[in-house]
Amino acid sequence: MSTAERLVFEHVTKRYPGTGKNYQGAVEDLTLEVPAGKVCVLVGPSGCGKTTSLKMVNRLIEPTSGRILIGETDVAKQDVIALRRGIGYVIQQVGLFPHQTVAENVATVPRLLGWDESRRRARAGELLELVGLDPARYADRYPSALSGGERQRVGVARALAADPPVLLMDEPFGAVDPIVRERLQNELLNLQERIARTILFVTHDIDEAIKMGDLVAVLQVGGRLAQFGSPDEILANPASEFVARFVGADRGLKRLALSRVADLTLQTAVTARAGTDAADAKRRASADPLPYLLVVDERDRPLGWLDQRVIPESGALDPTDATPAVPVFDRHTTLKDALSMLLATDVQAGIVVDAAGAVRGLVTAEMIAERMRPGAG
Amino acid sequence: MIDWAWIVDHLDDLAGRAVQHFVLASIAVGVGFLVSMGLAIIAVRRARLRTILVGASGVLYTIPSLALFAALVPITGLSLLTAVIPLTLYTLLIFMRNILAGLDGVAPEVLEAADAMGYSGGTRLLRVELPLALPLIVGGLRLASVSTIGLVTVSGILGDRFGGLGFFIFEGYRRSFPTEIWLGAVPSIALAIAVDLLLVALQRRLSPWASTLPSAGDGAGDGSGEGAGSARQPRLAG
Numbered sequence: 001m002s003t004a005e006r007l008v009f010e011h012v013t014k015r016y017p018g019t020g021k022n023y024q025g026a027v028e029d030l031t032l033e034v035p036a037g038k039v040c041v042l043v044g045p046s047g048c049g050k051t052t053s054l055k056m057v058n059r060l061i062e063p064t065s066g067r068i069l070i071g072e073t074d075v076a077k078q079d080v081i082a083l084r085r086g087i088g089y090v091i092q093q094v095g096l097f098p099h100q101t102v103a104e105n106v107a108t109v110p111r112l113l114g115w116d117e118s119r120r121r122a123r124a125g126e127l128l129e130l131v132g133l134d135p136a137r138y139a140d141r142y143p144s145a146l147s148g149g150e151r152q153r154v155g156v157a158r159a160l161a162a163d164p165p166v167l168l169m170d171e172p173f174g175a176v177d178p179i180v181r182e183r184l185q186n187e188l189l190n191l192q193e194r195i196a197r198t199i200l201f202v203t204h205d206i207d208e209a210i211k212m213g214d215l216v217a218v219l220q221v222g223g224r225l226a227q228f229g230s231p232d233e234i235l236a237n238p239a240s241e242f243v244a245r246f247v248g249a250d251r252g253l254k255r256l257a258l259s260r261v262a263d264l265t266l267q268t269a270v271t272a273r274a275g276t277d278a279a280d281a282k283r284r285a286s287a288d289p290l291p292y293l294l295v296v297d298e299r300d301r302p303l304g305w306l307d308q309r310v311i312p313e314s315g316a317l318d319p320t321d322a323t324p325a326v327p328v329f330d331r332h333t334t335l336k337d338a339l340s341m342l343l344a345t346d347v348q349a350g351i352v353v354d355a356a357g358a359v360r361g362l363v364t365a366e367m368i369a370e371r372m373r374p375g376a377g
Numbered sequence: 378m379i380d381w382a383w384i385v386d387h388l389d390d391l392a393g394r395a396v397q398h399f400v401l402a403s404i405a406v407g408v409g410f411l412v413s414m415g416l417a418i419i420a421v422r423r424a425r426l427r428t429i430l431v432g433a434s435g436v437l438y439t440i441p442s443l444a445l446f447a448a449l450v451p452i453t454g455l456s457l458l459t460a461v462i463p464l465t466l467y468t469l470l471i472f473m474r475n476i477l478a479g480l481d482g483v484a485p486e487v488l489e490a491a492d493a494m495g496y497s498g499g500t501r502l503l504r505v506e507l508p509l510a511l512p513l514i515v516g517g518l519r520l521a522s523v524s525t526i527g528l529v530t531v532s533g534i535l536g537d538r539f540g541g542l543g544f545f546i547f548e549g550y551r552r553s554f555p556t557e558i559w560l561g562a563v564p565s566i567a568l569a570i571a572v573d574l575l576l577v578a579l580q581r582r583l584s585p586w587a588s589t590l591p592s593a594g595d596g597a598g599d600g601s602g603e604g605a606g607s608a609r610q611p612r613l614a615g
Contacts, residue, residue: 058493085495095490099508099586108494142586158494168493 012066027223041213049223088159262331266361398541409468475517479510
């Protein structure tokens, strides 16, 4: 497998003759660098030049000025045919060849590169597996016999056929229904974990941008870069009024979906094992601001919450009447889900457990709010 | 009514005329196809040239066939050329229209994908555009073949060396002998139908993808196929 390459825009401008600076699709002095193996999403309203920017990479559109580099190589200095064969390309309408089978479609670039029949067939099978289509079932079908979601998967497989270091995706999931889109997005993220290509991804949907991008470039009409950064940076500190309006008034909630419990410094839980001395437990619970004691079993797994006022003064700790030990999070739980669950429970603290189910600490709504405050995190 | 005995006596004659009929039609359709294909490929991306060529072939098509045969006699004499030139010219309009419509019908996203994957112009035409235009091109071939097989009979006006099966029609008419008219008309109709069926079979053979097209549009197909496909999805944990 070839390695991914960085993708660099250096002062790239595209003007259309006889038009002003804010002409639809124009791009003005775009400079950004996508590190190798990262997903960069170009997002913005229609006419902001995002598709133009994408198409300048494989020279379907030639820039008016500026340079685009893949690795260290200026794309303008390469043979255009060779350049395009080395760049994966996925578009919204897919553009599969109706007269070729799925396997032939997938092996398009290998055929152009002169691979022999058996090698092409093997590669097509491998790629269909990769995008979750059974080659035995799909290889010899024609595109007309596929659903929209299946076509888009074949489109992705075709783009990956020659193992390109850079992949261009222009609203790849724009034409499928929301349920299929969500599934395809997740599949692409899983796929990207394995293949780690450098991906330039265009969308007009800020939620898709935040979900798919390691980096997000927000463009505004006239093709000016309004902000470039991680999804969290853009949601936490929008660089301008335009970006703030574009990401939406609910950007705080969107940020919650980007952070996970593991990103927080956990609060220490006051715990006591069932059957141990109740008096000691009551004393320790009373000293803690949280009015609840967390009763655990012999392997520190949560059994239930006990209100410190009902803990007996003596005897053994009995979890029978305890409030159920919910909510339980692991380190991958998003803060959005955590907050949602916290708002629905009696005890305003979530129990964070490790892979073995043992208590590691607590998360409160206050901790989440603190992290989301502007400028924090 | 029909003099069967006369027909049986003239079966050799019939075979010879049928072959001549087929050969004349084939030459005209073949030459017309090659010329049109060349012109269409040159014209497809040149709007002005294209208007001129389609317009010119349309004007040719309006000239009555008898008049055209007659007009050529002073130039090319009573030769094969005189028979074949009009037949060929009449195919141009049919071919030009169908080839251009076929090439126009290739979806823009298919062309964009082809360009983006690194097809050169010529390879794209050969491997993407022409194959996708094939159903309409063969459609033109069918239309041109049937109409040319009909027109070959008219070339009988040039004398008994031409006209294929049309010779019998002219002769039968001249002699007021209906049997001979039938002997020309029925086989020429049969020949047209046979060639048409053969070309339909050829089209199915050459573009199997086109015959599997569902009658309903795409996009709505995301129901059963999607569900069935997803059951096999390998998924990675988190």
